[in-house]
Amino acid sequence: MIAFEHVGKRYGGRFEALANIDFRVQRGEMVFLTGHSGAGKSSLLRLIMRLERPSRGKVRVAGHDIAGLHASQVPFYRRQIGVVFQDHQLLFDRDVFANVALPLEIQGAEPREIARRTRAALDKVGLLHREKALPIELSGGEQQRVGIARAVVNKPALLLADEPTGNLDPQLSADIMTLFEDFNRIGTTVLIASHDLALIARLRHRVLRLRDGRLIGDQEAT
């Protein structure tokens, strides 16, 4: 699903965010990406989302070298990836339903289809009863679940998460991770950047370790 082939990323010609990253994630895998802040986790995710292009090496997603995508193709590429952000990036001027429905609206789905799939996604994260609420009325954990519902509403083949539990207490974090495992169980490839080492250790999935932009460990699932 994801293949990094000797990828390096420099910013401004000097600062080396990533160096010689080489790994593969199979379709249907669930993988954690760990490391201190500044180790390059976010840069790696940005490369997959094609917010950046690698300075060297190739990033392949579903077999395609994504650096070769034309700017006009990038939006269609991004629609195949669900992304969960640490600060969940909800739009506060519209209700929960509208937030979750956004990817479907961007894709131009039928209104009936939008309603059906949005409610299904909200149901999955246990927030169907809050569809009319504004994001500001929700707790941090609920907001993150809305962010997850939005990421999975168009059934992406690949789900990326950048510190999805960064601001949550341990119990809520565990709940969120369980949600990701549920999506992984139905075939979604999941890649989660997190520094919550205790939680990751308990979940026994594959772990990629970054330090100073280098891959220093690839621990298989146990």
Added chain:
Amino acid sequence: MSERESGKAARSSSQRGARSQRPVMRSRLGAWARHHRAMCLDSAGRLIRTPVASLLTMLAIAIALILPTALWLSLDGARLLDAELDESATLTAYLASDVDEREAMRVAEALGASPAVEAVRLITAAEGMAEFQQALGLEDALERLETNPLPASVVVSPKDASPEAMRALATQLEAVSGVDEVRVDLAWLERLKRLAELGRRVTLALGVLFGLGVLLVVGNTIRLAVESRRQEIEVVTLIGATHGFVRRPFLYSGAWYGLGGGLLAWALLALGRQWLSAPATALAESYGASFTMPGLDGAGSATLLISSTLLGLLGAWIAVSRHLADIRPR
């Protein structure tokens, strides 16, 4: 855009395998139309929710539109006046001083027979003297003259009042026996036409300048709107919105601002016309001329509204294109 859309349609149809491409295309078109409708209403709603700010922007646009439009209208009015003046354009044929009154009538008739002449009016030497005295108020001085030094003259109204035709007619009339000299006062006519041409160019230049002003007003407003919705733009870009999708609500806002400004300009012009009409007509009447205040007819109103809407759209387009490039998701 179309290439992109068809590429997308092709991709999704291949994803769905057996389904034919036609229904996919139709649903894409439907989705596109739906989003246009939604954004058209959404952007109107946003304008209405901030009535004071929207109205101020529209007022700025209206003022920028009123100036060139009013100037253009007054030129239009001047053109009507111009046509009237053409009708009053005449040539004066001065007859030789030895031509007596009967001879003068014969010459006047001969002049009137020319196909290029609309009408002739004979002014005898005595009538000429009387007019001269009245005009100058020099009765006493002129009465001391023993003989009338003025020749009889014929005022000729031509059918075609263009300078070229007048000049040609003058040469033709000068050849008639008994005619001493033909005077054509073309200078003031030509001056007036040049003035009108100058006015047209000034209007055009002002129109272009104020049109740019509208672009700037809309552009700046849209720039602020883009800035205030930065987070939303970042998010939708991250989840796969095309440039067209992101741009659309702002383009509609620009068009609404333009249309609103155009309507406001139209209303203010109508008001101004009402207000100026009475004194302008009174002024014209005091000169013995009939005058109707020029106003916007149906075509003129449509031109004003369409061009203001297009200007709004263009201003938004420029602003959005410039500022979307700056907004890159973090």
